[in-house]
Amino acid sequence: MAILLDMTRSHVPVLAGELIDMTGPAEGDKVVDCTFGAGGHARLMADRIGASGTLVCVDRDPAAQERFDELAAEVSCETRFLRMDYADALALLHEEGFRADLVYFDLGVSSMQIDARERGFSYSYDAPLDMRMDPTQELDARQVVNTLEERQLVKVMSEYGEERNARVIAREIVRRRQKAPIETTGELVEAVEAALPAAVRRRFGGSSPAKRVFQAIRILVNDELEDLDRALPAAWSVLAEGARLAAISFHSLEDRRVKRFLAERAVGCICPPDLPVCACGQTPEAELLNRRAVGPTPGEMADNPRSSSGRLRVARRKKTGEEV
Ligand SMILES: C[S@@+](CC[C@H](N)C(=O)[O-])C[C@H]1O[C@@H](n2cnc3c(N)ncnc32)[C@H](O)[C@@H]1O
Numbered sequence: 001m002a003i004l005l006d007m008t009r010s011h012v013p014v015l016a017g018e019l020i021d022m023t024g025p026a027e028g029d030k031v032v033d034c035t036f037g038a039g040g041h042a043r044l045m046a047d048r049i050g051a052s053g054t055l056v057c058v059d060r061d062p063a064a065q066e067r068f069d070e071l072a073a074e075v076s077c078e079t080r081f082l083r084m085d086y087a088d089a090l091a092l093l094h095e096e097g098f099r100a101d102l103v104y105f106d107l108g109v110s111s112m113q114i115d116a117r118e119r120g121f122s123y124s125y126d127a128p129l130d131m132r133m134d135p136t137q138e139l140d141a142r143q144v145v146n147t148l149e150e151r152q153l154v155k156v157m158s159e160y161g162e163e164r165n166a167r168v169i170a171r172e173i174v175r176r177r178q179k180a181p182i183e184t185t186g187e188l189v190e191a192v193e194a195a196l197p198a199a200v201r202r203r204f205g206g207s208s209p210a211k212r213v214f215q216a217i218r219i220l221v222n223d224e225l226e227d228l229d230r231a232l233p234a235a236w237s238v239l240a241e242g243a244r245l246a247a248i249s250f251h252s253l254e255d256r257r258v259k260r261f262l263a264e265r266a267v268g269c270i271c272p273p274d275l276p277v278c279a280c281g282q283t284p285e286a287e288l289l290n291r292r293a294v295g296p297t298p299g300e301m302a303d304n305p306r307s308s309s310g311r312l313r314v315a316r317r318k319k320t321g322e323e324v
Contacts (some may be wrong), residue, residue, distance in 0.1 A: 011111040012303075013040030014310040015248055018294050019104065020044055022314045023244045028052040029101040032093065032238065034086040034231065036064045037110035039071045045102075046075035053077040056098070058089040060134040063112060085134075087227050090234035103235045104246040107228065107254050109133065109218065111306060121218060123210040126186030131214075131221045141217050145188060146181045150174045160225070160253065161216030169195040169213060188213070215251065225253060232261040236285075241319040244289070250309045255293060262286055262315045289314040 013019075019041060025031055025048040033042045036057040046055050055077050057068050065083055072079040082089040086105070093100070113133065114121045120130035120141060131141040148156065150170045157166035172195035173182065182188055192210040193201060201209055219225060235245055245262070249255040265286035269278045293311035301308045 010115065011038035011040055012306070013044070014106065014304065014307040015294065015296055015300070015312045016041060016044055018312055019246060019248065019314075020048065022289055022294070022312070023102050023104065023246050025049050025053075025102055030054040030056075030099065030240075032056045032058065032090070032100045032103040032235075034058045034089070034103065034105045034235070035107065036068055036081070037061075037106065038064070038112055039067045041104070041106055042068075043071055043075070046071070046077050046079075049077050051076040054080075056080045056082065056089075056093065056100075058082045058084065058086050060085050061110075061113065062135065063116075064110075067112075085227060087230035087234050090231060090238055094234065094237050098238055099240040099243075100238050101240055101243045102246070103239060103243070104248075105228075105231070105235075106248045107224075108250040120185050121214070123185060123189050123208045123214050126184055128183060129185055129188060131218045133222050139221055141188075141221050142181070142183060144217050144220055145173060146177050156220050157213055157216045159216075160219040161212035161214075162252070163212040163216060165196055165200065171195065185214075219253070225257065228254060228257050232258065236261075236265065236317070239317040241317060244314055244316050245286075246312065246314040248310050248312045249293075250311075255311045255313070258313050259293070262288055262313060266315065283318075285318055286315040287318055289316060 025045050027050045029049045031045050031049055031053065033045065033055065036042055036059040039057070042055060042057050046053070049055065055075070057079065060083065062083060065081060068081040082092065090103070109121055113119055117125035117127045120127045129141040129145055153170035153173060154166045157163040157169060163169065169192050172191050176182060176191050182191060189208065189210045192213050196209055239245060247258040249258055266284045266288050268282060268284045269280055270282055271278050271280050290313060293313050296307040296310050
């Protein structure tokens with residue numbers, strides 16, 4: 001489905017047509033957008049569910065609230081904004097007995113956050129090291145870069161950034177911060193570049209060698225992977241029978257978690273194959289609507305290079321007694 005997007009808004013929603021096509025929001029549906037951002041996906045959902053639908057929007061960034069207020073004034077469905085962590089928001093909805101027809105995540109940071117230079121998410125602008133999605137939380141990137149022990153820095157960059165040069169980069173960060181704290185994104189980029197031999201730096205061509213380091217620190221500051229691990233079961237618990245769960249991830253650490261979570265729910269009988277009748281009684285709770293993650297078309301990537309790493313997975317919660 002081709003979707004006309006308003007390119008003047010600061011965040012262009014990724015895989016929007018694919019998300020709508022694969023989740024099929026209908027008139028009157030109850031939808032939870034766990035990562036509201038600038039509301040690009042939410043607006044498309046609101047159009048589909050109409051005046052009888054309900055749209056719950058979640059984001060922990062107070063900047064998203066302003067965008068939500070604009071959207072709420074323009075759409076006809078019932079709307080609600082929860083400014084909190086998505087795992088907590090889903091737990092709250094579950095407690096309230098809310099049952100959704102669709103829950104979706106569009107993970108990571110928004111362009112609004114990356115392009116707000118003073119928030120220190122980007123290696124492209126020089127700004128104070130911050131990277132907090134929720135500016136009221138205490139831990140920020142400055143503390144991480146200046147207080148983590150060298151071996152912890154190596155671990156974070158290796159695990160969350162899959163950074164092969166983590167050891168030399170951590171050593172250089174520690175060497176520099178012994179003289180003076182690393183305060184800005186520019187100083188962090190300089191430390192990364194100084195740690196790498198020229199031949200390695202050249203391999204990055206036009207992209208920054210600091211990209212993976214920034215990703216790793218951002219994931220740690222915002223506790224992104226732990227949150228996702230808590231949020232997926234919470235999302236599953238608010239799905240009505242026959243409802244859908246969708247997630248758009250932007251790196252393999254997220255996608256792997258989503259894939260594993262959905263695959264585990266799609267598993268049926270686990271009895272040994274030589275057992276004549278099933279003794280475990282386990283039936284699949286989920287139907288995977290795509291076995292392989294769906295990525296952006298070349299056209300979308302050309303229009304919005306930030307979509308390039310987007311991967312969408314969708315599953316449906318089976319109804320009780322539904323044929324396997
Ligand atoms: C990629 S953006 C979403 C963009 C949105 N789909 C749109 O079309 O504008 C991700 C958003 O999720 C929010 N977010 C990330 N992790 C979160 C969490 N654990 N709880 C709540 N919000 C979160 C971020 O603050 C950011 O605004």
